[in-house]
Amino acid sequence: MSDDRFDAIIVGGGIAGTVTAYLLAKEGLEVMLVERGNYSGSKNVTGGRIYSHSLEKIIPDFAQEAPVERKITREKISLMTDDSNVTIDFSSTRLGQQGSDSYSVLRGAFDQWLAGKAEDAGVQMVTGIRVDNLIVREGKVCGIVAGEDEMEANITILADGVNSLLAQKLGYRGELSPHQVAVGVKEIIELPSEVIDDRFNCKDGEGTSWLFAGTPSAGKVGGGFIYTNKASISLGVVCTLCELIKANKTIPQMLEDFKSHPSIEPLLKGGKMIEYSGHLVPEGGLHMVPKIIGDGVLIVGDAAGFCINLGYAVRGMDFAVGSAECAARAVLKAKETKNYSAEFLQCYQSFLDDSFVMKDLKHYKNFPHFLEETPRIFDGYPGMAADMMTDLFVVTGNPPQSMTRMMMKHVKQIGLLNIAKDGWKGVRSL
Amino acid sequence: MNIISCFKVVPDEQDITIKPNRDISFEKAPMTISAYDLNCIEAGAQLAEAFEGNLIGVSIGAKKIDDSKLKKNVLSRGPESILMVADDFLEDLDTYQTANALKAAIQKVGEFDLILCGEGSADLYAQQVGAQLGQLLNVPVINSVNKIALMEGKVIVERSLEDEVETIEIPLPAVISVTSDINLPRIPSMKQILAAGKKSATILSALDVGIGDFGATLQVIETKAPEQKERKKDIIQGDSDEAIKSFITKINKVLK
Known part of the structure; x- marks a missing residue:
């Protein structure tokens, strides 16, 4: 290798970038990965869970070795109002079978482990460096510019996250629009692992994923989340940017209120906040995917908008791995023929189309729109559920009413037709 | 022109945590370059660049100082190579023992024109090692x-x-602290970081440089963080006139 040229330069040391770099270096390519933070994972904010199916293919049994926190064996979804919380709680040994298991992770540790893997495979890791620009000649991306330094490569892979300024500089996408992204804030709250086992009814090493709709995001599109880690809890609130403007609270206030909710506060008692972070979350689904292929350049992971929020499940990391794998395959093919043109690199798109990445994104393509168009999920149904439960469980000594009448009273507030419509639209968009 | 910059490897203070019993925990703290020694390495790098000299980074300490990230970090800041003496008994040394270990390491380097030290270490800040090293090597030494x-x-130096x-x-x-x-340590550039990956680091044992166990002269009995003052946690929220008034009343009460 000459000092000034690599086979591939990858911008961004998150999961998408690191996996791409790892796969390419493993095949003997000269690869440099440039990460803006002082270490991989330092600039990252994640809710907290990775579905293992994707990474399992690349690093078999990774969960044995990687610093994962807990295997998720309990799924909870709640509809939350100011004073109540109605929860569906699903625990099953069917969750957590190898291949379809998922893990809570703290990315600071996880990404460093992954970076170590990449480095061992021969990737030149350059951390603490911001890539300012791309070298573009006659429409072809030829490398990167960082401060005074330039470095060239046959291919540059952008894995620089949701707000990919480099993709924007290339003109592959415009400014992010407020309905494509949400703002997420998260706290990590430290608690002894036995306390977490007890409070969340988890076996040692196993954990809970818990999503909330309703008051956590002040009735706006978004929600709250809790993931149990080994000896801490990741807890946060996400709210779509365009809705946040209309909300009567700021995001930090939403988080404070969420933490002091009567259903949540006892879970956190005695805990110590050890980390606070905030980040943009891509939520547009397929509709926000920008141009991802150009002469000498590919875009992967969040930068490519590969993320789905389904309300009951949020996925981004497995798409990061999946897109990284497709990109690496495309680059290896391009290297064989020494053809890095956009035309040839279209094979990245075909690999994506054949993979779960595009299949899932296409399948759920109308869901983000459905959420946005159905505010009742966030400001209607939580209240209805709480009122129904109140009538069921609160015993006052007053004469009883028939169950149908009791329930219909609350259903009518929203309107039976509306519920049917929302249900139908929701199911169709899934 | 052979220049040596001495540096100490310490736990990163950003990640040192205090346990509830006020013990100090280094568990999550990765090893890093003692902050004052960044200036020492930078000074060496500037002189070496200006006079086409050869700069070597030298450190001694426990085996854990042999850390690939740390070495890359040092090498991206200018030194052409690193020499480390890493042995587990080279921890918790007194300053004279540290100076002796450094002397042994420096004798392995061979000829030198100038040895640079930082003003003190980021963990203990005794400010002694530079002066004692000069004495042991029998060359002029000046600090500050x-x-x-x-x-x-x-x-010609200014103090x-x-x-x-x-x-x-x-x-x-001579030895200079x-x-x-004296300078603003550089933020290594992409090419400097890449080049660091190709530079060499020599790791020797105490035996290799001819020093045996010094025998502990220091015994750390206890290190505790200062006791935290209990706060009243009286939080007044909002910016209404009433809230401000209540705030002022409370402050006044305490000041009286």
Whole structure:
């Protein structure tokens, strides 16, 4: 290798970038990965869970070795109002079978482990460096510019996250629009692992994923989340940017209120906040995917908008791995023929189309729109559920009413037709 | 021109945590370059670049100082190579033992013209090692230096004292401790980081440099964080006139 040229330069040391770099270096390519933070994972904010199916293919049994926190064996979804919380709680040994298991992770540790893997495979890791620009000649991306330094490569892979300024500089996408992204804030709250086992009814090493709709995001599109880690809890609130403007609270206030909710506060008692972070979350689904292929350049992971929020499940990391794998395959093919043109690199798109990445994104393509168009999920149904439960469980000594009448009273507030419509639209968009 | 920058490897203070019993935990703290020694390495790098000299980074400590990220970090800041003496008994040394271990390491390097040290270490800040090293090597030694002009066979240095700037001429070879004002340590560039990956680091054992166990002269009985003052946690929210008034009343009460 000459000092000034690599086979591939990858911008961004998150999961998408690191996996791409790892796969390419493993095949003997000269690869440099440039990460803006002082270490991989330092600039990252994640809710907290990775579905293992994707990474399992690349690093078999990774969960044995990687610093994962807990295997998720309990799924909870709640509809939350100011004073109540109605929860569906699903625990099953069917969750957590190898291949379809998922893990809570703290990315600071996880990404460093992954970076170590990449480095061992021969990737030149350059951390603490911001890539300012791309070298573009006659429409072809030829490398990167960082401060005074330039470095060239046959291919540059952008894995620089949701707000990919480099993709924007290339003109592959415009400014992010407020309905494509949400703002997420998260706290990590430290608690002894036995306390977490007890409070969340988890076996040692196993954990809970818990999503909330309703008051956590002040009735706006978004929600709250809790993931149990080994000896801490990741807890946060996400709210779509365009809705946040209309909300009567700021995001930090939403988080404070969420933490002091009567259903949540006892879970956190005695805990110590050890980390606070905030980040943009891509939520547009397929509709926000920008141009991802150009002469000498590919875009992967969040930068490519590969993320789905389904309300009951949020996925981004497995798409990061999946897109990284497709990109690496495309680059290896391009290297064989020494053809890095956009035309040839279209094979990245075909690999994506054949993979779960595009299949899932296409399948759920109308869901983000459905959420946005159905505010009742966030400001209607939580209240209805709480009122129904109140009538069921609160015993006052007053004469009883028939169950149908009791329930219909609350259903009518929203309107039976509306519920049917929302249900139908929701199911169709899934 | 052979220049040596000595550096100490310490736990990163950003990640040192205090346990509920006030014990200090280094568990999550990765090893890093002692902050004051960044100035020392930078001073060495600037001189080496200006006079086409050869800069070597030298450190001694427990085996854990042999850390690939740390070595890359040092090498991206200018030194052409690193020499480390890493052995587990080289921890918790007193300053004289540290100076002796450094001397042994430096004798492996061979000829030198100038040895640079930081003003103190980021963990203990005893400010002794530089002076003792000069004594042990039997060369002139001067501390608190914030400007160095290198000439043929000598250096002219400036020291900012309380009410004067002292200018001193010192014959080489010499040991100089620099202040943290002497320069602004560089943020390594992409190419410097890449180049660091190709530079060499030599890791020797104490035996390799001919030193045996010094025998502990220091025994750390306890290190505790200062007791935290209990706060009243009386939080007044909002910016209404009432809230401000209540705030002022409370402050007044305490001040009286």
